[in-house]
Each structure stands twice: as structure tokens, then as C-alpha cells.
Amino acid sequence: xxxxxxxxxxxxxxxxxxxxxxxxxxxxxxxxxxxxxxxxxxxxxxxxxxxxxxxxxxxxxxxxxxxxxxxxxxxxxxxxxxxxxxxxxxxxxxxxxxxxxxxxxxxxxxxxxxxxxxxxxxxxxxxxxxxxxxxxxxxxxxxxxxxxxxxxxxxxxxxxxxxxxxx
Ligand SMILES: [Zn+2]
Numbered sequence: 001x002x003x004x005x006x007x008x009x010x011x012x013x014x015x016x017x018x019x020x021x022x023x024x025x026x027x028x029x030x031x032x033x034x035x036x037x038x039x040x041x042x043x044x045x046x047x048x049x050x051x052x053x054x055x056x057x058x059x060x061x062x063x064x065x066x067x068x069x070x071x072x073x074x075x076x077x078x079x080x081x082x083x084x085x086x087x088x089x090x091x092x093x094x095x096x097x098x099x100x101x102x103x104x105x106x107x108x109x110x111x112x113x114x115x116x117x118x119x120x121x122x123x124x125x126x127x128x129x130x131x132x133x134x135x136x137x138x139x140x141x142x143x144x145x146x147x148x149x150x151x152x153x154x155x156x157x158x159x160x161x162x163x164x165x166x167x
């Protein structure tokens with residue numbers, strides 16, 4: 001079901017832009033590929049793994065099959081540290097379908113030993129004052145990885161937790 005909304009300002013109707021209202025809601029599955037599949041399997045063992053590029057030597061996390069900088073296949077699998085630094089973040093105060101109740105902190109974190117960042121929720125941030133929380137996060141604080149008690153091989157198996165007074 002779609003609606004076409006035409007606005008008639010009178011000026012030049014042939015050049016007016018049309019907006020189209022739509023709605024998608026569907027379940028789907030996708031093939032995660034060999035590297036993402038192993039990455040998720042390792043999560044179920046509470047390990048976060050990357051793959052190293054044989055040319056630039058960067059450890060790419062989450063593990064991937066190709067280095068996007070060198071366009072070559074990655075090599076060895078290596079586990080990264082369980083702590084890291086927040087590179088960038090967002091605080092959302094809006095409700096989104098499928099996400100926990102806001103306010104939420106989502107951050108890209110480079111874990112110790114890794115050369116790229118991965119995204120997940122950050123817990124342990126005092127969000128009673130969003131502005132001061134953002135100021136604290138801008139100081140690139142340390143976080144630790146916290147796994148749930150029953151990991152299932154999903155990205156939701158873990159989250160980041162702010163290490164108090166780490167800046
Ligand atoms: Zn590379």
C-alpha cells in the first residue's frame with residue numbers, strides 16, 4: 001500500500017518532486033560467509049577474533065576475509081584483548097524497533113591488539129545527564145568486554161562496559 005503525495009504550489013508542476021510513503025516488514029536469513037561464521041562461533045566461546053592482513057599487518061576485527069586497504073586475502077586468526085578504547089559513539093534517546101529501551105550508548109571500540117573497531121552497546125554510563133555523559137565519552141575512556149552467561153554465537157553475546165575513572 002503506497003500513497004502518492006502531490007503538492008500543488010502552482011509554479012511548475014512538471015518539475016515538482018513526489019514523495020512516496022512505503023512500509024517494509026519481513027523476516028529474512030542471509031549467508032554470513034566463512035569468516036563471519038567463524039567469528040560468531042568464537043563469540044560462543046567468549047573469544048573475539050580478528051584476521052591479520054599479510055601485507056599491511058593490521059589485525060582486522062571483526063574478522064574478515066579480505067583487507068579493504070590492500071585488496072588481499074587475510075591470514076592468521078588471532079584473539080584480541082578484552083579491553084579497549086572508545087573511538088566514536090552515539091547516544092540515542094529515540095525508541096527503535098528491536099533495540100532496548102533508550103537512552104542507549106552505541107560505540108565503535110578498538111580492542112587491545114586490534115587495528116579496527118567494532119560496534120556494540122556500552123553499559124555502565126550514567127545517562128541521567130546526556131550532555132555530561134557525552135563529555136565523558138569524548139575523553140575516549142577505556143571499556144571492557146562483558147559476555148553474557150550463555151553466549152549463542154551472536155553479536156548480542158557481549159557488550160562493552162565502561163571502566164570507572166579510566167580517563
Ligand atoms: Zn592490508
